[in-house]
Amino acid sequence: MVALQGPLGSGKTTFVRAVVAALHGSDDAVTSPTFVFRQRYDPPAAGAPAIEHVDLYRIEDPAELVDLALDEAFAPDRIVLVEWPERAASWLPADRIDVRIDGAGDGPRTVRIGRG
Numbered sequence: 001m002v003a004l005q006g007p008l009g010s011g012k013t014t015f016v017r018a019v020v021a022a023l024h025g026s027d028d029a030v031t032s033p034t035f036v037f038r039q040r041y042d043p044p045a046a047g048a049p050a051i052e053h054v055d056l057y058r059i060e061d062p063a064e065l066v067d068l069a070l071d072e073a074f075a076p077d078r079i080v081l082v083e084w085p086e087r088a089a090s091w092l093p094a095d096r097i098d099v100r101i102d103g104a105g106d107g108p109r110t111v112r113i114g115r116g
Contacts, residue, residue, distance in 0.1 A: 003085035006101035050078040
């Protein structure tokens with residue numbers, strides 16, 4: 001599980017595109033799931049993991065998470081990339097990778113990677 005933090009326009013979805021392209025060979029299917037909350041990218045061939053892309057930007061109350069069926073997304077046989085993880089802090093596993101992207105627009109970025 002990878003928690004992606006950063007302001008709007010910092011490149012969180014671009015980060016997801018890069019992961020999907022690296023593991024699946026193409027990022028054509030990647031879109032920001034802001035309005036649907038979750039996208040699943042199935043591998044093109046056996047051996048690569050499925051990738052779950054969760055965007056919690058529109059979550060205002062953690063109680064809303066119950067309706068999103070995220071338990072299925074967090075299955076152990078897939079990679080889960082979560083944008084705006086601070087909106088679901090109590091749902092996230094402690095054993096995760098945190099990626100913080102600072103900067104936005106055409107400016108430079110600073111990326112910090114750590115453990116949850």
